[in-house]
Amino acid sequence: MDCPRYSSRTCSSGAAVNLTCSEPLRLVGGASRCAGTVEVKHRGEWRRVVKAYGFWDLGATAAVCRDLDCGSAVSGGERDDFPQSRVWEIHPYCVKKFTVRECVTDSSSSEALEVVCSDLLNRPIISLSVLDGASEALPQGVRVKPGSKFRVKCSVEPQFPGGSFQLLSPTVNLTQNHTLPAVNHSAHFLFSDTGPAHKGNHLQVFDHAFSSQSHALQLHVGGQGQRRR
Template identity: 70%
Template sequence: MDCPRSNSSTCSSGATVNLTCSEPLRLVGGASRCAGTVEVKHRGEWRRVDEHYGFWYQEATVGVCRDLDCGSAVYGQKRGGFPEGPVWMVSPDCVKESSVRGCVYSSSSSSSGVEVKCSELLNRPIISVSVSDGASELQPQGVRVQLGSKFRVKCSVEPQYPGGSFRLLSPAAPPAQNRTLPAVNHSAHFLFSDADHAHKGNYTCVYLLQVFNHNFSSQSHTLQLSVGESDSDLIIRVVVILLLKLLYILPMSYYYCKVRARGGARERLQLRVRLVQM
């Protein structure tokens, strides 16, 4: 689900499938994977990106950051000074609406290139759930908490910058009421009580921070939370119901056998009527 593009495959139920994310676009020479010179892989060859008209739209920078899953665009510009060599020529107008590789229209030789910086300077936060007075069970897509229990959603991030805050996006309140808490020791705890079906849904942590007078954000994976009775409670309930039915049926069956042994037709008829009415 985290692959914007991948080599797809199918597998039988219960089998394992391995995926390798493949994105024919990269930024090289920068401080991180989200900053540097734009290169694209086209016709099996990695080359620097250039364009003919001497300008590069901010919207095209947004497209590059989007394709790389690197957040929002900080800046993008064309510059010279590169070694003369083969480049892929792209249309900035096309990049605004499509992928960079999809906008390559020719091959050329140039000493120019495009530099881009995106906002993904922050580590991705981690989201987790714990229960203080009830049961919880891990599930393939998330976690299930018991009805009526108190649970806590923890948002945390690996130490990188001081300060910041966490916003929890959850189905338990309208978007305008989603909570925001300051980061204390690089984490925040969101408390919920009396879990009910209104709390089920997708939960996401957003880490917010101001660095170099710019506002940055980073979003966690989505955690799916469900609310219900635990498997052990359901099993106990089913066993109790079966025992009660058994305790009711056994005496009737015993009485029926005794009546039959005595050969009482009238009593057998009355008992059959009572059994049918059950």
């Protein structure tokens, strides 16, 4: 009954309900539950995990991310600066076919496996400010006066160096899509001479490395107090 998650289906009175528990697997010491040192609970004991032999590649890392429901593999590798202690040893080829728990054996080592999965990046923040012109806050988005100059700021909490932001506008004109490198974990997209082409755009920001998506920003073009179609 201690399942972190479960699956069930509607059934008639007196019928059984099937529960599927998540793997006794975790990543510790990282920025989130989807990054850190791999640990497995086996025979009632949590221990860090080491590679038995063979090459630990992104395929093996992806298997760990899969069992954690943490998206795709970003990086994975070994560390050897831990105190000598009892560990669980796993074979990389095994975890690609079975769950991590099914692939562990008892061992002793000073090594450990470090894994980073894609569900790690914080959600970016998107905002709009008018530099020259007038704007009006709406229940859904912002209305900007035609001819105004405005700026869309995209930012994310500091976690990793580098990265880039992509501002997407679902219009026919593909030139409305912009990409800028992250500077101090943010980017500023400038727009001048606002016109009908900007109207109704849902602007979204992504960090390419981890594909984290912000909320949509609805932009309306028109005078304050006016309703334009």
